[in-house]
Amino acid sequence: MTSVAPAANQTAPLYAQVAFPVHLNKAFTYRLPQSLQQVARVGSRVVAPLGTKPLTGYIVALLPRLRSGTSLIESEIKEVQELLDVDPPLSTEVLEITRWVADYYAAPWGEVMRAALPAGINATVEQAVSITERGRETLSNLETSGPAKARTNALQLLAAEGEFELNTFCLRIGAAKTPQWLREMETAGLIERSYRSRSTVTRVKRRKAVRLAKSEGGESQSGNKRMTPAQQRAIEVLRVNRDTMAVSDLIKSANISDSVVRTLAKRGFVTEFEEDVRRDPLSRAELPNAEVFKLTNAQTLALRSIEKRLSEGLFATLLLHGVTGSGKTEVYIRAMQAALDLDRGAMMLVPEIALTPILSRRLRAHFGGQIAIFHSSLSKGERFDEWSRLRSGQARVVLGTRSAVFAPVQNLGVIIIDEEQDSSYRQEESPFYHARDTAIVRAQKESAVIVLGSATPSLESFHNAQGGKYEYLHLSERVANRPMARAEMIDMREVFARRKKPAVFSDELLSAIDQTHARNQQTIILLNRRGYSSFILCRSCGESINCPNCDVTLTYHQADRTLICHYCNHHQRAPSQCPTCASKYIYYVGEGTEQIEELLRQHFPTMRIGRIDRDTKSRRHQFEKTLLDFGKGELDLLVGTQMLAKGHDFPNVTLVGVVSVDAGLALPDFRAAERAFQLITQVAGRAGRGDLPGRVLIQTYHPHHYALRHACAQDYRGFYDEEIRHRRNHGYPPFVALALLLVRHKEATRAHAIAHQLRQALVEANRDHACRILGPAPAPFARLRGEHRVQLLIKSRSRKQMRVVIDAALAALEKSGQDLRSVTVDIDPVSMM
Numbered sequence: 126m127t128s129v130a131p132a133a134n135q136t137a138p139l140y141a142q143v144a145f146p147v148h149l150n151k152a153f154t155y156r157l158p159q160s161l162q163q164v165a166r167v168g169s170r171v172v173a174p175l176g177t178k179p180l181t182g183y184i185v186a187l188l189p190r191l192r193s194g195t196s197l198i199e200s201e202i203k204e205v206q207e208l209l210d211v212d213p214p215l216s217t218e219v220l221e222i223t224r225w226v227a228d229y230y231a232a233p234w235g236e237v238m239r240a241a242l243p244a245g246i247n248a249t250v251e252q253a254v255s256i257t258e259r260g261r262e263t264l265s266n267l268e269t270s271g272p273a274k275a276r277t278n279a280l281q282l283l284a285a286e287g288e289f290e291l292n293t294f295c296l297r298i299g300a301a302k303t304p305q306w307l308r309e310m311e312t313a314g315l316i317e318r319s320y321r322s323r324s325t326v327t328r329v330k331r332r333k334a335v336r337l338a339k340s341e342g343g344e345s346q347s348g349n350k351r352m353t354p355a356q357q358r359a360i361e362v363l364r365v366n367r368d369t370m371a372v373s374d375l376i377k378s379a380n381i382s383d384s385v386v387r388t389l390a391k392r393g394f395v396t397e398f399e400e401d402v403r404r405d406p407l408s409r410a411e412l413p414n415a416e417v418f419k420l421t422n423a424q425t426l427a428l429r430s431i432e433k434r435l436s437e438g439l440f441a442t443l444l445l446h447g448v449t450g451s452g453k454t455e456v457y458i459r460a461m462q463a464a465l466d467l468d469r470g471a472m473m474l475v476p477e478i479a480l481t482p483i484l485s486r487r488l489r490a491h492f493g494g495q496i497a498i499f500h501s502s503l504s505k506g507e508r509f510d511e512w513s514r515l516r517s518g519q520a521r522v523v524l525g526t527r528s529a530v531f532a533p534v535q536n537l538g539v540i541i542i543d544e545e546q547d548s549s550y551r552q553e554e555s556p557f558y559h560a561r562d563t564a565i566v567r568a569q570k571e572s573a574v575i576v577l578g579s580a581t582p583s584l585e586s587f588h589n590a591q592g593g594k595y596e597y598l599h600l601s602e603r604v605a606n607r608p609m610a611r612a613e614m615i616d617m618r619e620v621f622a623r624r625k626k627p628a629v630f631s632d633e634l635l636s637a638i639d640q641t642h643a644r645n646q647q648t649i650i651l652l653n654r655r656g657y658s659s660f661i662l663c664r665s666c667g668e669s670i671n672c673p674n675c676d677v678t679l680t681y682h683q684a685d686r687t688l689i690c691h692y693c694n695h696h697q698r699a700p701s702q703c704p705t706c707a708s709k710y711i712y713y714v715g716e717g718t719e720q721i722e723e724l725l726r727q728h729f730p731t732m733r734i735g736r737i738d739r740d741t742k743s744r745r746h747q748f749e750k751t752l753l754d755f756g757k758g759e760l761d762l763l764v765g766t767q768m769l770a771k772g773h774d775f776p777n778v779t780l781v782g783v784v785s786v787d788a789g790l791a792l793p794d795f796r797a798a799e800r801a802f803q804l805i806t807q808v809a810g811r812a813g814r815g816d817l818p819g820r821v822l823i824q825t826y827h828p829h830h831y832a833l834r835h836a837c838a839q840d841y842r843g844f845y846d847e848e849i850r851h852r853r854n855h856g857y858p859p860f861v862a863l864a865l866l867l868v869r870h871k872e873a874t875r876a877h878a879i880a881h882q883l884r885q886a887l888v889e890a891n892r893d894h895a896c897r898i899l900g901p902a903p904a905p906f907a908r909l910r911g912e913h914r915v916q917l918l919i920k921s922r923s924r925k926q927m928r929v930v931i932d933a934a935l936a937a938l939e940k941s942g943q944d945l946r947s948v949t950v951d952i953d954p955v956s957m958m
């Protein structure tokens with residue numbers, strides 16, 4: 126690839142290389158028409174024909190001549206049709222980082238660039254038809270009746286009314302789709318088609334405003350006529366509002382009609398103008414008072430280390446390992462402030478911002494208009510405005526979720542990744558990328574400092590800190606000497622033995638809820654459910670069944686009563702007895718949040734109960750409201766999935782109960798134990814954050830499981846030591862690099878055939894055995910959206926060689942005529958589901 130630096134003012138470029146947001150791993154060369162040669166910039170969007178259709182793409186390089194040795198033939202090169210930006214929306218830094226993502230994750234560059242821009246800016250193109258000179262000449266000679274009548278009518282319509290959008294035009298001439306004869310007329314040069322970006326593209330919103338004229342000279346010019354009381358009122362109100370106001374506001378405040386404003390303007394008392402309106406996602410939010418704490422010693426030490434690195438102006442990664450409630454947020458805020466003080470920008474990423482309305486308000490209270498807020502539930506307009514404020518340098522700090530890693534923050538000085546272990550930093554669709562890892566590379570490219578914060582660092586990050594790759598900062602205690610929450614396990618095997626039937630709630634949990642409520646304190650009830658998978662769990666001894674090769678849970682397939690490993694395709698019959706304790710099997714399928722809520726209402730009819738889960742998440746305001754209501758004490762109990770465990774700070778919550786923690790432990794994923802550990806630790810951190818001590822109850826069939834034992838003891842180190850041993854023994858990250866290759870096809874036989882062919886190609890490319898190739902095996906979701914899914918898992922000690930093998934195999938597959946669109950490459954997969 127060529128350099129992505131903007132074209133210098135040497136010879137104007139004749140060709141542009143364009144990447145499109147489609148599933149293609151290459152850029153295409155186009156000729157630039159004369160009119161665009163001076164104005165085209167790397168990072169700008171263009172419309173150009175790809176195949177038969179015009180498509181929006183991004184200029185990734187400009188060339189004064191074709192590369193020597195290229196196979197392109199001058200006469201076959203198509204032309205760029207339209208330039209959509211004069212100012213490239215992708216800055217050089219952001220373009221660089223998208224290129225890294227495309228390279229590292231083997232993702233189409235165009236898709237990454239699209240993901241890097243706010244949704245509203247992704248213009249689509251529409252086609253317009255108009256009549257040509259030739260068409261007009263012909264028009265007079267055409268018959269107005271007979272078989273050519275339709276053509277004549279069409280031409281007449283175009284001659285009379287000018288240009289039409291293609292679909293509208295077809296409707297006008299009574300055709301459902303573009304008729305063949307219209308294409309013939311185009312070929313004959315009677316009409317022509319053009320392409321333009323659609324007008325619904327998100328733009329700056331504008332409104333009318335007025336400003337008080339400078340010297341009140343207006344009066345003399347307009348002949349000293351006296352003002353009406355309404356006019357006087359308007360002038361008064363304007364003065365009070367520092368001389369400028371939106372017209373609509375002025376009309377409301379001064380209680381006047383709009384004709385008053387028009388007259389004042391005509392008489393020269395005020396000038397009218399248009400101003401940009403900022404769509405502010407927090408415009409109606411109540412902001413908390415910005416509290417000023419005296420930092421604890423541990424906080425001070427951590428902050429100093431970050432500031433020291435900042436002042437060096439070099440790239441550095443720091444791991445801030447702070448127990449829940451140790452005051453990490455305060456350290457983040459001050460680190461970002463320190464970057465601003467050095468005249469540099471700051472970025473903070475959080476896993477899911479809709480969950481933390483309190484955090485965004487707190488940061489807004491601290492940083493005011495300097496901060497831009499990005500997250501998945503902003504409207505297109507809000508998103509575009511926040512993005513524009515960063516691009517222009519008006520805002521210098523960004524708070525956002527995953528995709529905010531591409532935010533155009535200028536002169537980035539510090540990046541904060543809160544809850545760095547969280548799997549939502551990973552995008553689980555193309556382009557696959559991990560925002561934390563991308564942020565580290567971005568920090569490196571921009572000589573910035575990056576702080577990874579967590580109470581439960583990912584194994585990978587802690588391993589890097591152990592090896593000295595990251596600087597390790599530790600906050601080992603909660604602020605203000607608050608006690609660590611205790612977590613206790615409730616053994617559901619005993620509950621089962623006592624009651625002789627499966628129970629959702631143990632008596633212990635029910636009475637704890639009752640007591641908490643009686644003390645006027647709040648409870649959170651959590652379910653651990655990620656995705657859905659059926660597995661076998663013995664209700665007597667708590668064991669599930671693992672793959673002998675892979676150390677992950679086998680998944681139960683009801684249709685043929687088999688257990689299958691989704692990594693290596695090991696099959697075995699589902700036994701009829703527990704292999705550990707010989708008791709009979711019970712298929713465990715976890716309850717949903719709705720059922721739990723219903724059951725709780727039956728048990729506690731007088732309690733005010735709220736629920737939050739993925740279903741309610743789509744309704745953003747409902748979701749936020751439930752959280753804010755709970756924070757205000759208007760709800761007694763909140764039920765939800767694991768997302769409730771993240772980052773909230775509710776001081777009056779003194780009880781957290783986890784129902785069915787086992788559903789997560791038994792996922793067929795080598796990270797299942799790590800996730801369960803993280804969940805319990807985080808959950809424990811939700812209880813007793815105020816001055817009241819907290820209690821955490823975990824219901825489980827696995828009380829002996831090491832992840833649960835260490836989590837209950839709040840012993841990160843103990844868990845890490847045990848888990849890292851497993852990873853080393855079984856060959857999982859951080860000791861090997863992984864890639865997951867997924868083959869999707871409507872026909873099962875095709876999916877399997879392609880997967881086997883892919884395996885063959887991989888084996889051939891893997892002559893020196895740098896990789897272990899597992900599968901093909903059915904994916905955990907073996908059928909999704911009408912497609913059959915088969916996967917291959919690749920492990921290697923050398924990431925580089927792994928890529929060489931994959932790239933060679935895919936190239937061989939493509940050469941054999943296989944369409945690569947049915948294969949997705951997932952480098953460093955996070956969720957193995």
Ligand code: ADP
Nearest residue numbers: 418419420421447449450451452453454455604
């Ligand atoms: P963490 O993110 O590490 O879980 P928070 O940053 O949410 O912890 O801090 C926990 C609580 O302690 C918050 O209510 C916060 O306002 C408060 N806090 C943070 N730092 C201090 C301090 N230095 N003195 C007093 N209270 C603090």
Ligand code: ZN
Nearest residue numbers: 663666703706
């Ligand atoms: Zn058993």
Ligand code: ZN
Nearest residue numbers: 672675690693
């Ligand atoms: Zn296996």
